[in-house]
Amino acid sequence: MIRIALADDHAIIRDGIRALLVGEADLQIAAEASNGRQLLELLAEIPVDVVLLDINLPEMDGHEAIRQLQRHYPGIRVLVLSMLSHEEYVTRVLEAGALGYALKNVSRDEILFAIRSVAAGRRFLCTELGVYLLHRLSKLGDKQAPGEEKKPPVLSRRETEVLKLIGEGFTTGEIAEKLFTSKRTIETHRQNIIEKTQVRNTAALIRYAVTQGLL
Structure with missing residues (x-):
């Protein structure tokens, strides 16, 4: 069983993710938080395997939350779920210790695959970001005539x-x-x-x- 903590300040997002997991026998929502500080307080009492984390959180944002998770709960895997698609944001959270990054417009199948991949210790990048970053790399490699x-x-x-x-x-x-x-x-x-x-x-x-x- 993969125990999941959701950290997003939009209740409708948390409701939507919870609905996506209905019927998935190996996935369980163990905790929900609306900001990074509340997330850390919950993790002190509730054991989880994966944190689904938004970057833009009140009180303590996602970047600081990841750093705190790495310091106090290094065994917990972090999957960022965000609307921010620029490579700077992706790089920052991966360098901070997140194992995966997915955009909030991904399909149900892709988010389920992302959760299971990160829980297994594998890095994950959603398809849209992967295509975008490959495009950026190819532009850097090609000299413009x-x-x-x-x-x-x-x-x-x-x-x-x-x-x-x-x-x-x-x-x-x-x-x-x-x-x-x-x-x-x-x-x-x-x-x-x-x-x-x-x-x-x-x-x-x-x-x-x-x-x-x-x-």
């Missing part, structure tokens, strides 16, 4: 949807309503897009998207 146009970054389907709505002039709140999600999630997508495209602000992002044919 004179006059060759720079290819646009690889955006996820949801990031592309958000980008199009930004380009159409919708506010963060309006985009959140259209996509049936929270303002915070849309802001995370916006930040991911800005970092992937390496622009400074939303206005520059729209100009970039138009010139690259993303809009």
Whole structure:
């Protein structure tokens, strides 16, 4: 039996993960926390094998929580489940001690595979991140020929949807309503897009998207 602790400040995310595990005889939700500090307090009393951890947590964020887990509970494996897809975030949490990283838009089968892989001590990176990082590595390995146009970054389907709505002039709140999600999630997508495209602000992002044919 793989005992799991969920750490996410959105109850709907915890409910969704719990629903995904229904019927999985080898997986059990042993604890739930809405921030990193509460997670550590629960782990002092409840034994778990794997922690599913969001990075953006109140009181104690995911990065510090991972460091504390490594210090006090080195036997617990950490799988980060986040909306943040930039390689900087992935690198930071893996260097801090997390064993896996998955985006919150992964399929049910992939998250189940991720949990079991991390519980077995194997590193895991979700498919979308793996493809994106391979794309980044291939760009670094290829020398751009004179006059060759720079290819646009690889955006996820949801990031592309958000980008199009930004380009159409919708506010963060309006985009959140259209996509049936929270303002915070849309802001995370916006930040991911800005970092992937390496622009400074939303206005520059729209100009970039138009010139690259993303809009």
